[in-house]
Amino acid sequence: MAHVMFGGLTHAPAVELCKKLVEITPDNLDSVFLADSGSVSVEIAMKMALQYWQAKQQPEKTKFISLRNGYHGDTIGAMSVCDPVTGMHTLFSDILAKNFFIPSPECKFGEPCQTEHIENLNTTLEKHHASVAALILEPIVQGAGGMKFYSADYLQQAKSLCEKYNVLLIADEIATGFGRSGKLFACEYAGISPDIMCLGKSLTGGYMTLAATLCSKEISQTISDYPPHVFMHGPTFMANPLACSVALASIRLLQESDWQANVNNIEQMLIKGLKKCSQLDDVEDVRVLGAIGVVELKNTVNMAKIQQAFVDVGVWIRPFGKLVYLMPPYTIEQRELNTLTNAIFDVLNNGKHL
Numbered sequence: 548m549a550h551v552m553f554g555g556l557t558h559a560p561a562v563e564l565c566k567k568l569v570e571i572t573p574d575n576l577d578s579v580f581l582a583d584s585g586s587v588s589v590e591i592a593m594k595m596a597l598q599y600w601q602a603k604q605q606p607e608k609t610k611f612i613s614l615r616n617g618y619h620g621d622t623i624g625a626m627s628v629c630d631p632v633t634g635m636h637t638l639f640s641d642i643l644a645k646n647f648f649i650p651s652p653e654c655k656f657g658e659p660c661q662t663e664h665i666e667n668l669n670t671t672l673e674k675h676h677a678s679v680a681a682l683i684l685e686p687i688v689q690g691a692g693g694m695k696f697y698s699a700d701y702l703q704q705a706k707s708l709c710e711k712y713n714v715l716l717i718a719d720e721i722a723t724g725f726g727r728s729g730k731l732f733a734c735e736y737a738g739i740s741p742d743i744m745c746l747g748k749s750l751t752g753g754y755m756t757l758a759a760t761l762c763s764k765e766i767s768q769t770i771s772d773y774p775p776h777v778f779m780h781g782p783t784f785m786a787n788p789l790a791c792s793v794a795l796a797s798i799r800l801l802q803e804s805d806w807q808a809n810v811n812n813i814e815q816m817l818i819k820g821l822k823k824c825s826q827l828d829d830v831e832d833v834r835v836l837g838a839i840g841v842v843e844l845k846n847t848v849n850m851a852k853i854q855q856a857f858v859d860v861g862v863w864i865r866p867f868g869k870l871v872y873l874m875p876p877y878t879i880e881q882r883e884l885n886t887l888t889n890a891i892f893d894v895l896n897n898g899k900h901l
């Protein structure tokens with residue numbers, strides 16, 4: 548069958564995929580909602596949190612806390628939790644719901660999180676928890692809003708604070724899921740289970756559009772127990788059978804491969820290949836985590852020039868703002884990755900980004 552409307556009906560690929568996702572994601576994430584894109588999975592996560600608090604007779608919990616430099620998608624709800632400046636949505640700021648923003652974590656990946664690093668989150672929760680439904684963040688790696696890697700300790704403390712203040716934690720693993728950060732899911736670095744998790748991007752290895760929102764049994768059961776006894780979201784193409792089959796095949800390939808070794812190798816090659824960029828005058832920082840390599844410049848690149856320069860040396864790399872980055876497929880070969888890192892060094896060294 549080409550498609551089954553996934554309301555009251557089910558099918559094998561969806562059942563198998565949901566079981567698989569529950570199995571491989573952190574403990575406590577036992578229910579799955581399938582949708583068609585990452586942004587929609589974020590809308591769903593936010594609606595789950597809101598419907599949960601309504602069912603708990605706390606309908607005043609309607610706000611979200613989010614981190615500066617965060618990126619969660621382009622739909623209206625998702626835009627309201629993206630960084631108001633780097634989130635690329637300034638045109639729409641007037642009509643977006645007003646949420647709370649706290650500074651991007653200053654403690655870097657691998658470093659401890661001191662009291663002053665978590666102070667903003669602490670005070671925001673202390674002051675506003677009664678009106679806050681959830682904290683939403685990208686665990687460990689902030690992607691499109693700044694390509695920053697932050698302390699696992701911060702994530703752990705954020706989770707504890709959410710528990711203390713009765714606020715849900717939504718982990719947006721759309722960019723980090725399936726090994727990208729060096730762990731299967733970035734939450735594993737902090738050993739935490741969020742209440743809700745969003746997956747997308749590499750869920751299907753890029754071959755079909757599909758996303759998933761997972762949540763705890765506590766959330767799904769609370770929603771089910773309270774009128775209208777269903778989660779109020781039902782996109783036409785949710786759990787599209789072909790997309791579910793593709794996701795299952797992609798996860799099988801990932802699990803059958805030695806993805807951990809591949810990602811570690813890519814990490815080592817990125818470190819080696821990009822290190823020399825840090826000696827360039829215009830380079831602010833070079834950082835690598837898992838299969839993510841970032842060269843942050845001091846100034847915004849000239850997009851037209853830098854893209855042409857990359858095309859001229861035979862590579863396709865798309866920077867944004869001050870960031871030139873690589874997130875290669877895990878099957879990339881050493882020679883190919885060297886071509887990419889050398890291209891970045893050559894283009895920046897020759898000032899072709901200015």
Ligand SMILES: *Cc1c(COP(=O)(O)O)cnc(C)c1O
Nearest residue numbers: 584585586618619620690721722
């Ligand atoms: C890409 C991305 C999204 C949005 O997903 P789309 O499939 O583009 O709608 C949301 N959150 C994060 C962290 C992303 O990287």
